Amino acid sequence: xxxxxxxxxxxxxxxxxxxxxxxxxxxxxxxxxxxxxxxxxxxxxxxxxxxxxxxxxxxxxxxxxxxxxxxxxxxxxxxxxxxxxxxxxxxxxxxxxxxxxxxxxxxxxxxxxxxxxxxxxxxxxxxxxxxxxxxxxxxxxxxxxxxxxxxxxxxxxxxxxxxxxxxxxxxxxxxxxxxxxxxxxxxxxxxxxxxxxxxxxxxxxxxxxxxxxxxxxxxxxxxxxxxxxxxxxxxxxxxxxxxxxxxxxxxxxxxxxxxxxxxxxxxxxxxxxxxxxxxxxxx
Amino acid sequence: xxxxxxxxxxxxxxxxxxxxxxxxxxxxxxxxxxxxxxxxxxxxxxxxxxxxxxxxxxxxxxxxxxxxxxxxxxxxxxxxxxxxxxxxxxxxxxxxxxxxxxxxxxxxxxxxxxxxxxxxxxxxxxxxxxxxxxxxxxxxxxxxxxxxxxxxxxxxxxxxxxxxxxxxxxxxxxxxxxxxxxxxxxxxxxxxxxxxxxxxxxxxxxxxxxxxxxxxxxxxxxxxxxxxxxxxxxxxxxxxxxxxxxxxxxxxxxxxxxxxxxxxxxxxxxxxxxxxxxxxxxxxxxxx
Numbered sequence: 001x002x003x004x005x006x007x008x009x010x011x012x013x014x015x016x017x018x019x020x021x022x023x024x025x026x027x028x029x030x031x032x033x034x035x036x037x038x039x040x041x042x043x044x045x046x047x048x049x050x051x052x053x054x055x056x057x058x059x060x061x062x063x064x065x066x067x068x069x070x071x072x073x074x075x076x077x078x079x080x081x082x083x084x085x086x087x088x089x090x091x092x093x094x095x096x097x098x099x100x101x102x103x104x105x106x107x108x109x110x111x112x113x114x115x116x117x118x119x120x121x122x123x124x125x126x127x128x129x130x131x132x133x134x135x136x137x138x139x140x141x142x143x144x145x146x147x148x149x150x151x152x153x154x155x156x157x158x159x160x161x162x163x164x165x166x167x168x169x170x171x172x173x174x175x176x177x178x179x180x181x182x183x184x185x186x187x188x189x190x191x192x193x194x195x196x197x198x199x200x201x202x203x204x205x206x207x208x209x210x211x212x213x214x215x216x217x218x219x220x221x222x223x224x225x226x227x228x229x230x231x232x233x234x235x236x237x238x239x240x241x242x243x244x245x246x247x248x249x250x251x252x253x254x255x256x257x258x259x260x261x262x263x264x265x266x267x268x269x270x271x272x273x274x275x276x277x278x279x280x281x282x283x
Numbered sequence: 284x285x286x287x288x289x290x291x292x293x294x295x296x297x298x299x300x301x302x303x304x305x306x307x308x309x310x311x312x313x314x315x316x317x318x319x320x321x322x323x324x325x326x327x328x329x330x331x332x333x334x335x336x337x338x339x340x341x342x343x344x345x346x347x348x349x350x351x352x353x354x355x356x357x358x359x360x361x362x363x364x365x366x367x368x369x370x371x372x373x374x375x376x377x378x379x380x381x382x383x384x385x386x387x388x389x390x391x392x393x394x395x396x397x398x399x400x401x402x403x404x405x406x407x408x409x410x411x412x413x414x415x416x417x418x419x420x421x422x423x424x425x426x427x428x429x430x431x432x433x434x435x436x437x438x439x440x441x442x443x444x445x446x447x448x449x450x451x452x453x454x455x456x457x458x459x460x461x462x463x464x465x466x467x468x469x470x471x472x473x474x475x476x477x478x479x480x481x482x483x484x485x486x487x488x489x490x491x492x493x494x495x496x497x498x499x500x501x502x503x504x505x506x507x508x509x510x511x512x513x514x515x516x517x518x519x520x521x522x523x524x525x526x527x528x529x530x531x532x533x534x535x536x537x538x539x540x541x542x543x544x545x546x547x548x549x550x551x552x553x554x555x556x557x558x559x560x561x562x563x564x565x566x567x568x569x570x571x
Binding site (some may be wrong): 005006008009012013015016017018019020022023024026027028030031033034081084085087088089092093099101102103104105106107108109110111112113114115116117118119120122123124127128144147148151175176177201202204205206207208211212234235237238241242249252256259260263264267 | 285288289292293295296297299300301302303304306307309310313314316317367368371372374375376379380388391392393394395397398399400401402403404405406408409410436439443466467468469470472473490493494496497498499500504524527528531532536544545548551552555556558559560562563
């Protein structure tokens with residue numbers, strides 16, 4: 001069969017379009033199912049009450065609070081560390097084997113499986129540092145895990161600040177650190193924030209790293225200190241859907257919807273910051 | 284004084300750059316410390332090539348071959364689904380789709396990336412499992428195939444975003460040159476653009492596969508957790524990651540079983556380290 005190039009192109013483009021549809025339809029389907037089945041379960045009580053009857057009734061308040069604690073704990077550690085590393089790589093480092101080593105380390109940190117982070121957190125924070133299964137251990141584990149995301153996006157944000165800004169400042173006799181502190185960072189901040197928020201949102205949904213470092217199966221109270229265990233939304237969903245028999249489906253879907261909703265809300269904030277930054281940019 | 288302060292700050296920042304390397308080393312050390320302890324009582328051959336994983340039997344057996352093959356089957360299945368879909372989707376987004384459609388598709392792919400693995404696992408259990416079960420008349424819908432399908436969709440966002448970068452960063456002049464010679468758009472895409480973007484595409488595939496191998500929660504919920512050597516893709520399997528996640532809670536600290544899970548972690552770390560290293564090399568070569 002000898003088709004003309006134009007016909008071949010039509011066939012090829014149709015197939016490619018079809019592939020795009022195959023990728024997108026499940027996304028829409030997943031969201032539709034979550035909303036349709038999860039929304040009826042969500043009420044003020046569901047969001048603000050403790051779970052009751054072995055999690056078969058009541059709300060998910062401690063899981064929501066636990067996830068918030070973990071997320072903010074992780075970002076508190078990872079943000080300064082990540083931004084400073086990015087500053088080093090963009091502003092100070094020269095091209096050398098050492099810089100290349102750091103880059104390879106970042107790439108590999110990004111690729112370490114989440115459950116291996118869990119093992120690492122268990123070995124280092126829970127046992128070696130004797131933090132026990134606690135919010136502290138979980139947050140630190142998650143912080144190391146999200147470090148590569150924050151470094152990568154901060155690097156991009158720093159690199160997008162034009163060279164001429166730095167040169168102008170240095171030419172005025174301002175020192176290097178002052179230039180970074182007062183010229184580069186303020187201009188790169190929205191980009192850094194966007195990337196970090198995307199990092200946070202990923203953290204909120206992670207289950208494997210918190211399995212052995214913090215997550216409590218059933219703990220119907222709020223944590224009192226960073227050395228307490230806590231419940232967390234993703235682990236709660238795991239428990240509800242595999243470990244506890246006879247849970248109403250509405251509860252499971254409701255939990256899943258709250259988790260996804262929280263992540264999308266964070267993403268939305270990031271997108272808003274990004275678009276405002278773009279409109280403000282004058283170069 | 285100012286010079287002194289500058290020097291201190293510079294050193295502090297340099298120290299930070301060191302942190303990432305330190306963390307990689309720490310991860311390795313803490314996996315190796317406990318993982319290698321296993322080999323005091325069990326030979327490496329028995330661990331790597333043993334055909335039975337049954338840590339609670341008497342005597343316990345710690346052969347990770349069934350787990351390794353479980354991971355392999357699920358990963359290959361996911362690769363077969365996600366690589367063609369990912370490449371096609373990236374080409375469509377990067378080259379063919381009109382602007383509004385491109386933005387919608389990109390947003391859709393980003394949404395997919397934002398859905399956590401536990402939610403994919405949950406939806407897969409309730410929706411995909413029954414479909415697979417009825418389609419192939421199986422006793423259970425939780426099989427390697429079910430896991431592969433779900434994982435394919437988790438790998439696609441990673442693949443598409445890197446591939447799309449690679450495709451759009453091919454210099455315009457290549458494309459214009461080809462079109463000016465009378466080639467159709469499609470001929471230009473597969474004869475000029477794809478070869479020019481090939482190292483980025485290869486890197487994208489490897490990073491996507493790296494993500495699939497390391498994925499834990501969704502596979503644990505979807506593959507049926509049977510630690511036997513799989514004969515077909517329609518059999519329940521258990522992956523290395525799922526084994527760690529499922530069994531760590533039941534182990535006694537300092538037992539053989541506990542050490543064996545760290546040893547699996549070490550194997551996983553080695554595999555993903557290699558994949559990511561090679562993928563980075565592929566991406567790096569492109570820039571030179």
